[in-house]
Amino acid sequence: MSGDPVFLRRTATGVTVEVRAQPRARRTALTCSGGALKAQVTAPAEDGKANAAVIELLAAAWKLPKSAFAVTRGATSRDKVLSIAGEPERLAARIMEWTRAAERDG
16 A cells, blocks of 8 residues: 555555564664664574564564564565564554654654
8 A cells, every 4th residue: 555664565364564684683673764674683593583583573563462473484584574464454554653653753
């Protein structure tokens, strides 16, 4: 839909988000710049620890259950695609609200 962030795609069963992960970062942070979503996590990129940390970070930021998330592409890559199960309109609205706030806060 027009107005959605570049990293967000609506699907029949929810939404997918493209995220660039940075494991072993100094701090945990979720940022959006230039339409790209970047997740910095302190967890190492081994045994799925970074993926779990990225999901935890997104779930907390967007106030969604961790069980709604799944890594659908890029499990061993920095560039990931995650699916989020739920009502696409509601999910997109919540993520858009966060994106606007993140861009406004700098």
